Amino acid sequence: MNISIPGLIRWAGFAAMAAGLSYTLVGVLHPANEASTITSSAWIAAHILAMATSFFGLFGLTGLYARQAEKSGWLGLAGYLLLSLWLALVLGFTFVEVLVLPTLANASPAFVAGWLGLFNGTASDIDLSALSTVWTLTAPLYILGGMLFGIATFRARILSRWAGLLLAAGTVMGPVAAFVPLDWQPKAAIPVGIALLWLGYSLWSERRVRASAITPAGLTA
Amino acid sequence: MTITSARLIRWSGIAAILAGLIFAGIQPIHPADVVASVTTSLWAVIISLKLAMCLFFLVGITGIYARQAEKAGWLGFAGFALLTVSFWLQTGFVFVELFVLPVVATSLPGFVESALGIANGQPGAMDIGAFVPAYGVLGVCYLLGGLLFGIATIRAAVLPRLPAILLAVAAVITPAAALLPHALQRYAAVPMGIALILLGYSLWSERRRENAGLVTSRPAIAATN
Numbered sequence: 479m480n481i482s483i484p485g486l487i488r489w490a491g492f493a494a495m496a497a498g499l500s501y502t503l504v505g506v507l508h509p510a511n512e513a514s515t516i517t518s519s520a521w522i523a524a525h526i527l528a529m530a531t532s533f534f535g536l537f538g539l540t541g542l543y544a545r546q547a548e549k550s551g552w553l554g555l556a557g558y559l560l561l562s563l564w565l566a567l568v569l570g571f572t573f574v575e576v577l578v579l580p581t582l583a584n585a586s587p588a589f590v591a592g593w594l595g596l597f598n599g600t601a602s603d604i605d606l607s608a609l610s611t612v613w614t615l616t617a618p619l620y621i622l623g624g625m626l627f628g629i630a631t632f633r634a635r636i637l638s639r640w641a642g643l644l645l646a647a648g649t650v651m652g653p654v655a656a657f658v659p660l661d662w663q664p665k666a667a668i669p670v671g672i673a674l675l676w677l678g679y680s681l682w683s684e685r686r687v688r689a690s691a692i693t694p695a696g697l698t699a
Numbered sequence: 700m701t702i703t704s705a706r707l708i709r710w711s712g713i714a715a716i717l718a719g720l721i722f723a724g725i726q727p728i729h730p731a732d733v734v735a736s737v738t739t740s741l742w743a744v745i746i747s748l749k750l751a752m753c754l755f756f757l758v759g760i761t762g763i764y765a766r767q768a769e770k771a772g773w774l775g776f777a778g779f780a781l782l783t784v785s786f787w788l789q790t791g792f793v794f795v796e797l798f799v800l801p802v803v804a805t806s807l808p809g810f811v812e813s814a815l816g817i818a819n820g821q822p823g824a825m826d827i828g829a830f831v832p833a834y835g836v837l838g839v840c841y842l843l844g845g846l847l848f849g850i851a852t853i854r855a856a857v858l859p860r861l862p863a864i865l866l867a868v869a870a871v872i873t874p875a876a877a878l879l880p881h882a883l884q885r886y887a888a889v890p891m892g893i894a895l896i897l898l899g900y901s902l903w904s905e906r907r908r909e910n911a912g913l914v915t916s917r918p919a920i921a922a923t924n
Contacts (some may be wrong), residue, residue: 481776482769533787540761549705555702566754566790573791574799581828586807604806609798 487681490541492676497535500527502671511597516575517583524664525575527667532569535674536562542637542677543627549634557627561577564619567612596686617653624649624670631677637684641676648673704765708902711762715899718755721748723892726885732819737800746797753790756895757783759887763858763898764848770855778848785840788833820884838874845870845891853899862897865890 479485508524509515543550543558550557574593582589592604596613628646630638648669655666705764708878725745730736764779771778800811811821817834849867853860867888876887 480769481772483765486768486776494905533784534788536757537783544704544765547702547707551702555707563754566757569787569791569799570794573794577791577828577830577833578799581826581830582803582807582810585810585825586803588806589803592802604802606798609802648907695784 487541487545488684489676490544491683492653493534494538494540494542494681495675496678497531497533497538498671498673500530500534500671501667501674504528504531505665505667505671508667510658510659510661510663511594513587513594516579516590516594522576522580525572528572529576531671532565532572535565538674538678539565539627542631542681545681546631546634546636549636550587550630551626553626554630554634555624557625557630559606560619560623561627561683564616564623567616571613571616614697621649621652624652628673637677638680641673641680644669644676645673708762708766709905710903711758711765712899712902712904714755715759715763715895715902717899718752718759719892719895719897719899720756721752721892722895725749726750726888726892729885732815734804734808734815735794737804737811737815737858741803743797746793748791750790750797753786753793755898756786757790759895759899760786760848762902763852765869766804766902767852767855767857770857771851772855774847775851775855778844778846781840781844782848783844785837785844788837788840792834793835840872842870849894858898860903862894866894866898869894 504524504527507520507527509518509520515521539558539562543554546554579590579593588602588604591600592602592606593609594600595602596606596610625646628642628644628649631637631642631645648666652666652667655663658665703914725748728741729741729745730739736742760779760782762777767775795814800814804811809823809825811829813825813827814830816822822831846867849863849865849870852858852863852866869887872890873887876884
């Protein structure tokens with residue numbers, strides 16, 4: 479089988495589905511951000527899944543964007559870049575949670591408490607101000623990126639428009655999580671995960687229309 | 700200005716150039732990988748640049764790959780995927796170097812020593828778990844990915860050969876650099892940086908194809924449908 483650009487873009491749909499599925503599961507499995515949960519298997523599983531979301535998400539989003547780059551215009555490009563940057567920063571945080579935090583759980587409970595304080599708002603003795611700034615930055619990246627990419631997808635009329643709307647609505651609703659109890663907060667990931675899964679499926683399943691709908695201009699790549 | 704795939708690929712050339720400039724440029728001024736370095740402001744500046752380099756690399760290599768995807772075949776795809784995994788993991792390690800190591804340098808110097816030890820080849824006393832094998836995966840992906848991607852780029856003959864050869868060679872000599880003193884090992888990154896700058900520049904400078912590409916890429920696409 480030869481490699482073609484439309485083929486690569488379709489495979490990226492599969493990556494987007496994997497990202498959506500793992501992010502949905504993050505929402506389902508992630509326990510509350512409390513010191514007592516970080517050695518639980520659910521906590522570790524949720525963060526390995528979050529790493530998978532970042533990995534597959536970067537490929538998947540690139541494919542979702544590439545498929546509609548010309549139709550989605552500047553709005554689409556802005557959404558794609560913001561959301562990709564969010565995925566890269568998410569990797570940083572989950573990388574620490576999977577590979578560093580379990581090691582430090584015994585060695586430095588103060589660091590672990592400070593780390594969790596980034597997410598659950600409790601104060602700590604460790605100065606994590608730089609990290610706290612980065613974590614604050616992830617919110618506008620997620621909200622704006624998801625909203626712009628979702629709206630651009632809706633307007634481009636190439637992939638499922640409803641999935642685009644769900645992505646926009648799901649990410650915009652993200653901040654609502656701050657007002658619900660700790661163990662409910664991760665559930666905010668579920669609609670966004672489903673939207674990604676849906677968009678990925680929409681990209682993966684459109685093989686029949688490839689010949690007619692993809693214009694040569696869309697494939698200068 | 701409307702967005703076209705050809706323009707996006709050209710712009711990604713800028714990302715590759717920036718990644719290459721940082722990758723090659725920081726090596727002479729990179730602070731020593733020791734506990735005392737991580738709280739200095741030079742560390743904060745250099746490691747922030749490294750974080751930016753990882754992100755530019757991911758964008759740049761995607762463009763370099765997209766430009767020659769059909770000609771580069773499975774070899775090119777494998778090289779691209781491995782290099783992406785390598786720099787995706789690198790992003791995580793750099794994130795730890797930038798945001799975690801300075802914070803725990805005073806309270807947990809043993810952890811910092813062990814974490815830096817995976818790069819400088821002098822393992823610390825503290826067991827830091829999966830951190831070490833993850834770095835091994837990164838290294839293998841970098842070596843194999845660079846080699847395959849370089850060979851695929853040479854064979855595809857879409858982009859200039861010289862930087863492609865440089866890329867393959869730079870990836871392969873990296874483990875050999877382990878035989879050198881650590882201060883010199885860093886310079887193994889310089890040819891890789893130069894290769895990225897040259898490949899990025901060739902993407903950026905081929906603006907004529909923005910029009911011509913419409914025609915040339917057509918048969919390949921038609922053949923797959």
